[in-house]
Amino acid sequence: VILLTNQLKMGKGFGNLAYVRNQIWFTLSPYEQRPFAKAIKTGLPNTLRRITEEAPYVLPPLLLGYAIYSWTTSEAHRRSRKEYQAIHGGGH
Amino acid sequence: MTFRKSHPLIKIVNSTLVDLPSPANLSVNWNYGSLLGLVLVIQLVSGIVLATRFSGHSDISFDSVISIYQDSNYGWLLRLVHSTGASFFFLFIYLHIGRGLYYGSYIYPEVWNIGVLIYLILMGTAFLGYVLPWGQMSYWAATVITNLLSAIPWLGSILVEWVWGGFAVGNPTLTRFFALHYLLPFVVTALVILHIFYLHLYGSSNPLGVSSNTNKVSFHYYYSVKDLYVYFVFFFIFMFFTLKYGYSFMDAENFIPANPLVTPTHIQPEWYFLFAYAILRSIPNKLGGVLGLVLAVMVLFLFSISSTQLLFSGTIYSPLARLTFWSLVSVFFLLTWLGSCPAESPYTEVALASTIAYFSLMV
Numbered sequence: 503v504i505l506l507t508n509q510l511k512m513g514k515g516f517g518n519l520a521y522v523r524n525q526i527w528f529t530l531s532p533y534e535q536r537p538f539a540k541a542i543k544t545g546l547p548n549t550l551r552r553i554t555e556e557a558p559y560v561l562p563p564l565l566l567g568y569a570i571y572s573w574t575t576s577e578a579h580r581r582s583r584k585e586y587q588a589i590h591g592g593g594h
Numbered sequence: 595m596t597f598r599k600s601h602p603l604i605k606i607v608n609s610t611l612v613d614l615p616s617p618a619n620l621s622v623n624w625n626y627g628s629l630l631g632l633v634l635v636i637q638l639v640s641g642i643v644l645a646t647r648f649s650g651h652s653d654i655s656f657d658s659v660i661s662i663y664q665d666s667n668y669g670w671l672l673r674l675v676h677s678t679g680a681s682f683f684f685l686f687i688y689l690h691i692g693r694g695l696y697y698g699s700y701i702y703p704e705v706w707n708i709g710v711l712i713y714l715i716l717m718g719t720a721f722l723g724y725v726l727p728w729g730q731m732s733y734w735a736a737t738v739i740t741n742l743l744s745a746i747p748w749l750g751s752i753l754v755e756w757v758w759g760g761f762a763v764g765n766p767t768l769t770r771f772f773a774l775h776y777l778l779p780f781v782v783t784a785l786v787i788l789h790i791f792y793l794h795l796y797g798s799s800n801p802l803g804v805s806s807n808t809n810k811v812s813f814h815y816y817y818s819v820k821d822l823y824v825y826f827v828f829f830f831i832f833m834f835f836t837l838k839y840g841y842s843f844m845d846a847e848n849f850i851p852a853n854p855l856v857t858p859t860h861i862q863p864e865w866y867f868l869f870a871y872a873i874l875r876s877i878p879n880k881l882g883g884v885l886g887l888v889l890a891v892m893v894l895f896l897f898s899i900s901s902t903q904l905l906f907s908g909t910i911y912s913p914l915a916r917l918t919f920w921s922l923v924s925v926f927f928l929l930t931w932l933g934s935c936p937a938e939s940p941y942t943e944v945a946l947a948s949t950i951a952y953f954s955l956m957v
Contacts, residue, residue: 514797516615520807559916567924570944571931577940 610794614813617798617806620820623697624798626690628821629828631786633683638779640676641723644669648726650772652765655728656851674840680720681843682832684866687713691894696919698907699799700897704792710894712785715778717867717891722775724864728768729848734861736763736771742874745881762854803908860936868933869926873952875937876945886949893956922955 580586598608647666649658662669691713693699700706725736740757744750759766800806843865847858863871873890877883909915928948935941 514615514794515609516613516810516812519615519797519810520805522808559913560920563917563921563924564927566921567928570928574940574944578935578938581939 610790610813611818612812612814614794615797615810616813616817617800618809618811618816619800619802619806620798620817621801622824623689623693623801625821625824626686626693629686629824630683630690632825632828633679633686634779634783634786637676637679637683638783640672640679641776641779644672644676645776648772650726650769652728652768652852655726655768659727671836674836677844678832678836678840680723681864681866682828682835683716684720687716688866692923695897695922696909696916697799697801698803698909701907702793702796702799703898705789705796706898707895708785708789708792710891712782712789713894714891715782715785719775719778719782720864720866722771722778725768725771726775727848728852729845730850730852730856730858731845731848731861733763733852733854734847734858735863736767738861740767742884742887745884747881799907801910803906803910862934865930865934868931869929869952870933872929872933872945873949875933876942876949890952893953896957918955922952925951925955 581590598604598612644662647658647662647669649655659673662673666672691709694706694709721735721739725732740754740763743757744754746753755761757767758764759770797806797810845862845864862868870887870890874883874887877886909919925948929945929952932941932945932948935945
């Protein structure tokens with residue numbers, strides 16, 4: 503347990519992460535800012551931008567998958583018809 | 595030094611949940627780990643209380659479940675919570691693995707391999723638990739899955755009878771399945787602790803896939819509050835689902851007591867196993883199907899072997915990798931749907947094509 507906690511502490515604790523030089527911090531007091539500034543005006547277009555940037559990678563495979571599902575379902579329905587079974591032979 | 599950093603036990607909690615350096619830019623996809631921990635606790639608590647009311651003998655186990663509903667205080671709620679919790683456990687583990695594939699979390703081999711082991715044991719636990727109510731689907735799912743062992747050359751049939759404790763699935767099988775179902779979640783808990791230990795050696799990855807050592811925040815308050823917020827959202831969705839659609843994932847066949855003389859027309863597992871079931875059925879050969887089933891999960895181990903430490907990890911820097919990932923998701927959905935379809939044409943051909951696609955995309 504002691505070894506465990508020492509490893510946890512020494513491995514990646516604050517102070518052992520990275521050496522960063524010349525850090526300059528600029529900050530604004532929370533009393534001098536509106537908490538939801540531009541949440542809709544900038545936030546909504548940004549959300550739409552993030553969605554449209556992902557869409558070319560997400561939509562084509564999912565749409566193809568849906569097309570395969572749709573075709574398979576209609577094909578199964580067609581193969582269960584009396585006309586198809588009469589031509590190709592019924593039974594499993 | 596403050597108490598939380600000096601006390602020998604509290605400092606473990608401190609270094610895991612309070613002073614843990616965490617990347618500042620973790621998204622919701624990093625919440626699934628803590629959600630899995632929550633669902634594990636829910637399953638453990640609900641499961642242990644159910645076990646105090648359940649009888650593990652094949653003559654009375656089905657009736658003991660009815661008795662849990664009718665005679666025990668809030669037994670109906672416990673049972674629904676436990677069965678819905680299993681579904682949510684698998685939902686979150688698939689999202690967690692998907693996050694790992696998308697963002698390249700497999701570059702941490704110990705974390706990844708322990709995670710895959712947890713997933714494997716979880717699948718075993720869920721299967722064992724499903725057998726316990728001793729309904730029609732419980733009995734026949736147990737028969738189908740244990741019979742897969744007979745595909746092993748030479749030792750197969752002896753192994754199956756050893757697992758059964760007889761010449762068919764029966765009371766000895768149910769008894770040992772109950773014992774194992776009680777034991778394995780504690781094995782999972784121990785592995786989860788190891789999983790988190792190894793993760794904290796490296797530090798969490800982040801959505802950008804680059805080192806975040808220059809931009810860390812402490813876990814408390816940022817991620818303790820974020821996790822707590824998502825816990826509340828999960829609680830709302832979970833209780834809504836449990837109370838309103840608690841039976842939507844249950845198979846109607848499992849409301850009929852097990853009958854070895856009557857086989858259900860459509861034997862199928864719960865939704866979280868359907869993709870593996872589709873792969874199993876798509877290969878015409880018995881041993882081939884079993885190998886396909888096993889490899890469908892074991893292929894995850896390959897990721898940590900083949901990957902090297904990259905400056906930019908994950909699929910987000912490669913358009914082809916992102917397309918491959920989402921194709922894999924699409925094939926996974928297809929296979930899940932096909933696992934619930936009858937084993938007839940054209941489903942079998944599409945399942946075979948999907949199996950080939952699944953392994954091609956994984957490799």
